[in-house]
Amino acid sequence: MKYPNNLYCFAKFSTFGVSKALISNQGSHFYNHTMTTLLEKYEVVHRVANAYHPQTNDQAEVYNREIKKLLQKMANSSWSD
Secondary structure, three states: OOHHHHHHHHHHHHHHOOOOEEEEOOOHHHOOHHHHHHHHHOOOEEEEOOOOOHHHHHHHHHHHHHHHHHHHHHHHOOOOO
16 A cells, blocks of 8 residues: 555544545545545545536645645644654
């Protein structure tokens, strides 16, 4: 499994717990072997938002921005021994 997916899961699962469902747009990064394996491992249902349903897409974009901020903080933090 690739490192970014592990980091994403750690950030998301440690903050919110394991989701019952993942709602995504029709982006190709959600349709690959790694993501499918990850979703099956944690028993997460993958639901795809309709391209013509802006309310769902807006919710996903807000959530993605929050995840991006969290990952940036984790990547830029300095670790002290």
